Amino acid sequence: MKLLKETDPRFQLLGWRVIFFVLMIVAVLLGLAAVVALKQGMFVEKTRLHFTATHGAGLARGMQVRFSGFRVGVVDKVALNEFAQVDVEILLESQYMKWIKADTTAQLLQDGLMGDYYFELLGGSPDLPVLAEDGRIRFAPMGQSIGDIAQDLKNRTLPVIDSVQDTLNYINDPKGDVRQLVANVRDLSAELKQTRAQVDQVLQRVDGLLDKEARTTLRSADQLILRGDATLSQIQTRMPLIMDGVASSVTHLESITRDASAVAAQLNKTMNEVAPQLPGLVRNTDTLVRDSSETLHGLKQSWPLNSVLPEQTLTAPVPASHQ
Amino acid sequence: MRLIVFIFTFLLMACSSAPKDVLPAMKLRAEAAHRQALSATQLLRWHDAELAWQDALITYQAIDDWSGQGMARLGLAQTYERLAKPEQAETLLEKMPAQKFFPLALRIQANYQLALLKMNQEPEKARAYLDAAHTLCQSTCLLQGHLANAYARWAMQKNDWVAVEKYALQAQNDVKNFPGELAHAQRMLAQVALQNKKPSQALVLINAALQENKKLADTEAILADYKVLRLVAQQLADAQLLSEVQTRITSLCSVYVSTQCPSTPIP
Numbered sequence: 303m304k305l306l307k308e309t310d311p312r313f314q315l316l317g318w319r320v321i322f323f324v325l326m327i328v329a330v331l332l333g334l335a336a337v338v339a340l341k342q343g344m345f346v347e348k349t350r351l352h353f354t355a356t357h358g359a360g361l362a363r364g365m366q367v368r369f370s371g372f373r374v375g376v377v378d379k380v381a382l383n384e385f386a387q388v389d390v391e392i393l394l395e396s397q398y399m400k401w402i403k404a405d406t407t408a409q410l411l412q413d414g415l416m417g418d419y420y421f422e423l424l425g426g427s428p429d430l431p432v433l434a435e436d437g438r439i440r441f442a443p444m445g446q447s448i449g450d451i452a453q454d455l456k457n458r459t460l461p462v463i464d465s466v467q468d469t470l471n472y473i474n475d476p477k478g479d480v481r482q483l484v485a486n487v488r489d490l491s492a493e494l495k496q497t498r499a500q501v502d503q504v505l506q507r508v509d510g511l512l513d514k515e516a517r518t519t520l521r522s523a524d525q526l527i528l529r530g531d532a533t534l535s536q537i538q539t540r541m542p543l544i545m546d547g548v549a550s551s552v553t554h555l556e557s558i559t560r561d562a563s564a565v566a567a568q569l570n571k572t573m574n575e576v577a578p579q580l581p582g583l584v585r586n587t588d589t590l591v592r593d594s595s596e597t598l599h600g601l602k603q604s605w606p607l608n609s610v611l612p613e614q615t616l617t618a619p620v621p622a623s624h625q
Numbered sequence: 626m627r628l629i630v631f632i633f634t635f636l637l638m639a640c641s642s643a644p645k646d647v648l649p650a651m652k653l654r655a656e657a658a659h660r661q662a663l664s665a666t667q668l669l670r671w672h673d674a675e676l677a678w679q680d681a682l683i684t685y686q687a688i689d690d691w692s693g694q695g696m697a698r699l700g701l702a703q704t705y706e707r708l709a710k711p712e713q714a715e716t717l718l719e720k721m722p723a724q725k726f727f728p729l730a731l732r733i734q735a736n737y738q739l740a741l742l743k744m745n746q747e748p749e750k751a752r753a754y755l756d757a758a759h760t761l762c763q764s765t766c767l768l769q770g771h772l773a774n775a776y777a778r779w780a781m782q783k784n785d786w787v788a789v790e791k792y793a794l795q796a797q798n799d800v801k802n803f804p805g806e807l808a809h810a811q812r813m814l815a816q817v818a819l820q821n822k823k824p825s826q827a828l829v830l831i832n833a834a835l836q837e838n839k840k841l842a843d844t845e846a847i848l849a850d851y852k853v854l855r856l857v858a859q860q861l862a863d864a865q866l867l868s869e870v871q872t873r874i875t876s877l878c879s880v881y882v883s884t885q886c887p888s889t890p891i892p
Contacts, residue, residue: 416631616659618696618731619666621703621738623774624809624846 348393353441358388360419367392369423374398403430410444470587487573494566501559655684674704695731733761770800790817808837824860848885
């Protein structure tokens, strides 16, 4: 009951105005809620599907389910079953169910390197029937994570570094094969030169010997001519053959000498090409070691290693008084 | 969310590990050689230490860094002493005490190291170096305990057991931060107790010293402790302890080459 009569026109129908304002606010809020629900797909008909994952890492309710990169549903439930595996239930918008078949596979993927996890639906043979409500699809675990990639990289890199180190040690080893090979090549080259000189001497002797034998044979031939025509004709037929054989032997020996000389020259050339590279290799190794040392030193100065490995103070060591 | 954490962590790392100013090449070389020398000295790799200290000395000298040069001289002298080259060690150190370009602490240490070098062959010179170090060493000098031990060692050579006790007790109070020096002082006090025919007291002292030296894994000091412990066992007429000590000394000497071993067997 009003105690006073309202005369100010600004306060007339104030109650109705307040009710109208409140109703307007409620209507706006309901409208907003409806729009959000619509955007979230609450009014879209959904189909529930199941699959079993081997591990629950990264799985959570509300995760997106995508098909060909489009969002087609969400994960509704994640639970550990009695076989210590993870039962996953997903809700898929029914309009996309036409592509979901019995051989469809859900694969766990990640947005970029550090992004959220989501399921990507793959496969679906066109000749298979569409999966029904509460149908079961397959699960494929996630590919390589950053940790796996880093571990893989480490596994691949460390043997390479060890191998390079081993190779350098092998090359630098004074008793190793490479050093021995170079030394042997040098020795062989010297020995081949010596052999060639000896072959030259042998050839000179052979020439002298042949000359002597030919004279003796001619003298014998003269005597034989005197003895008989038959013998002479026999000698005449044999002499050219003998001379051809001797000439062939001399040619063959010269050929061998030329070959030996060529081999020696080739070996000398190879040695001359290889030898200058060895100091360079050693210098490069030294640079590599220095670079590695500087990198390690730099790493030690970086957070968080600089707090674990404090920099060494430069002092003079004090000898013990009992020494 | 993960992206935010990643960016935050990246920024935190970037802020917390700002690159340091690049030092000049010669300074870098000197400090690198110095670090290498310290590392080799700690690992008792004396030949490596010799090369590294020489490099550090030359480089510090080339950039007119007297402090670095002094530290390199002291380190190299200690290495020479370990490599049985005492003359070279003395040559390196002999001008250091008088050269005021070197920091005072290094000049004191030079006197101390010279005294140790001369201790066995020329004890009078050793005493002079010790006195010079003592004169330079003020009340806050870090080497007071070392000097007191060196004085006690000098007094022991003179068979002045009263002085040994006095200096060793003084050292015991001054070397709280140097367990090796504390153990040396305790060993000398044990020897004093043996002289005073107090083997039980000597046993307690030498066991304490042995415990410290085992923690430090200083074989030379452990051998010296066992030699004193052997005398204690003889005074106590404890055959079991004597046998145990003898076994330990034999075991140590079978793998460690030392002048304290009866001979120097090669394992």
